Amino acid sequence: MNSLKRVVLFGATSAIAEQTARQLVAQGASLYCVGRNRDKLTALIDDLKVRAIDHQRIYGCVADLTDIAQHAHLIEAAEHILGGIDSVLIAYGTLPDQKACQLNASMTRQEIETNALSVINLLTLLANEFENQQRGVIAVISSVAGDRGRQSNYVYGAAKGMLTLFLQGLRNRLAKANVDVVTIKPGFVDTPMTAKFDRSGLLWAKPEQIAKGIIKAMQDGKSEVYLPWFWQGIMLIIKHIPELIFKRMSL
Ligand SMILES: NC(=O)c1ccc[n+]([C@@H]2O[C@H](COP(=O)([O-])OP(=O)(O)OC[C@H]3O[C@@H](n4cnc5c(N)ncnc54)[C@H](OP(=O)(O)O)[C@@H]3O)[C@@H](O)[C@H]2O)c1
Known part of the structure; x- marks a missing residue:
């Protein structure tokens, strides 16, 4: 089982990360x-x-993570303060207004920057640190939305899909260095990000439940996890709908 004794949370104030932080501290x-x-x-x-x-040491640092010039310093500070890093969880993100992005190319670029490119910058630096130390866990919250592009959220989906693919390659590279790279794919979670949706259906999960799944996946060194588990089946079906039919559906 992987050690989660010294953990860095990027995007720690996200509802999912907050619950993860509480459960990690309890452990x-x-x-x-x-x-x-x-x-x-x-x-x-x-x-x-x-x-x-x-x-137990608990530290906080304020940073806008799209400011990639700060990334190296943040990692260095975390290493110094914690006396080493066992694992990281990257949890920040935004849910773009898809319709607004369609009318505004720079907003689309900014959303891709926040949800994918800035994360990839951070991952590139972290990967080298973890490869050098020859152990640890790098976990990132992607999304089921990254499994297939849909008209209602393809800017977000494209960013998360880019992350999922990047993590797949990184996992393949870092396996030789005894480092686990974990891709977390939640479905619908009741958080401030989804406040404008009707969150009453059976498919909705609470952040506490997702946090529990994240910690278990990190401890077990899983490759990819759908949270809750039933999204794996749902996405298997969605991914296999032929494009000829899919493009006519209103999803
Ligand atoms: N909720 C869902 O249904 C769902 C489903 C699948 C995946 N996810 C993913 O889960 C992760 C956590 O989201 P959540 O649902 O917990 O939503 P949330 O509570 O709205 O959290 C999003 C967090 O990202 C932070 N953030 C955004 N841009 C940032 C930046 N440039 N620099 C630093 N922090 C930034 C926000 O900070 P501020 O407080 O400053 O705004 C906020 O703390 C995200 O990656 C999201 O894409 C969520």
Whole structure:
């Protein structure tokens, strides 16, 4: 089982990451939490410190992660403060307004930058660190949306699909260095990101449930996990619908 004693969370104030942080602290982890919103991050760190016991270290750092010039420094600071890194979880992201993106090329580019290119920048730096230390876990929250492009969210889907494919290659490279690369693919999760949707159906999950699945996948060194599990079956069907039919569907 992989050690999750010293963990770095990028996008720590996301609802899913917050729940993951709480569960990790309950299991004895020390955390370095990077978040964009200072107030939310302060509240999170205060909450985690109350839950932690003496030897656990809980640190926070404010950063906009599209500012890629900060990435190397953030990794260095986390390593220094935690005394090494066992694992990272990259959890930040935005859900673009698909219709607005269709009318605005620079908004589309910005969304791809946030959800894919900035993450890939971070992963490139992290991969070299983890390859050198010859152990550890790199986990990233992608999405079921990255499995197939759909008219209702293909900007987001394309960014997540790029991440999924990048992680697949990275996993193949880092397996030789004893580093696990874990792709997390949640379905519909009840978080601020999805606040504008009707979240009452059976397919909706709570962030606590997703957090539990993320930690288990990281500990077990899984390659790809669908969360909750039933999305694997749903996406298997969706991926296999012939394009001739799929392009006529309103999804
Ligand atoms: N909710 C779902 O149904 C669902 C499904 C599949 C995958 N996911 C993925 O799960 C992850 C977590 O999302 P969530 O559902 O927990 O939503 P959330 O609570 O809205 O979290 C998104 C987080 O990303 C942060 N963020 C956005 N841009 C950033 C930037 N440039 N730099 C640093 N942080 C930035 C936000 O920070 P601020 O607080 O400053 O805005 C926020 O904390 C995302 O990658 C999302 O794509 C979510």
